[in-house]
Amino acid sequence: RVARRLAGFGYWWAREDARAAERLAVEEAERERNEREYAESQRQRGLEEYQTVEGKIVWVPQEQLEEVARRDREEAEARKLVNRLTSHIEGFTPSWNNTCEQDYHRELQGYIKAVFPDARVEVQTGSSRPDIVVQNIAIEVKGPTYSKDLQTIADKLMRYSQHYDTVIVVLFNVQVNERRYSEWERGIRNTFGDVRIICL
Numbered sequence: 001r002v003a004r005r006l007a008g009f010g011y012w013w014a015r016e017d018a019r020a021a022e023r024l025a026v027e028e029a030e031r032e033r034n035e036r037e038y039a040e041s042q043r044q045r046g047l048e049e050y051q052t053v054e055g056k057i058v059w060v061p062q063e064q065l066e067e068v069a070r071r072d073r074e075e076a077e078a079r080k081l082v083n084r085l086t087s088h089i090e091g092f093t094p095s096w097n098n099t100c101e102q103d104y105h106r107e108l109q110g111y112i113k114a115v116f117p118d119a120r121v122e123v124q125t126g127s128s129r130p131d132i133v134v135q136n137i138a139i140e141v142k143g144p145t146y147s148k149d150l151q152t153i154a155d156k157l158m159r160y161s162q163h164y165d166t167v168i169v170v171l172f173n174v175q176v177n178e179r180r181y182s183e184w185e186r187g188i189r190n191t192f193g194d195v196r197i198i199c200l
Helices: 002-044 062-090 101-115 147-160 178-192
Strands: 047-051 057-061 132-134 137-142 166-171 196-199
Touching: 002 047, 047 062, 057 062, 062 101, 062 137, 062 166, 062 196, 101 132, 101 137, 137 147, 147 166, 147 178, 178 196
Parallel strands: 137 166, 166 196
Antiparallel strands: 047 057, 132 137
């Protein structure tokens, strides 16, 4: 009796598997049909399909295709640079526990310049003067970092974001309780989007 029940359950399970596979196949066929119809409607409107460097499909007018491709390549290169720079900074360890911000600045600047020789220091742009600039990336350095230092960063981000594509905030020796810091970081990311925050 138990064997018959198990066999019946196995049969039911196999049938359910087959039905689920059939449903998935139908849904996939429907999705492909919708994609074909959408592509055809876009072509009828005179648009061309373009696949971005990241693999996303966009539809653009024929005469703008070259410009879109150029911008896409530039943005991909910029993202690559930001990722390389971020990764490089994350690997930095100060040679001692500095007591003043200028010491952190100087040591980090030397470390960055060794790999990114075009890095410049305190470039004035309008009323903005980031600690370090690499191409179109501003780097703001704080350390030791107290609550009052976190407050000033939002103001600087407002100004820097008008002149630079990306801002990287590097915080040394953070002297802020964990809850306060987490709220601040969440607020910064929600307000400013792709700001990179590195705690060392």
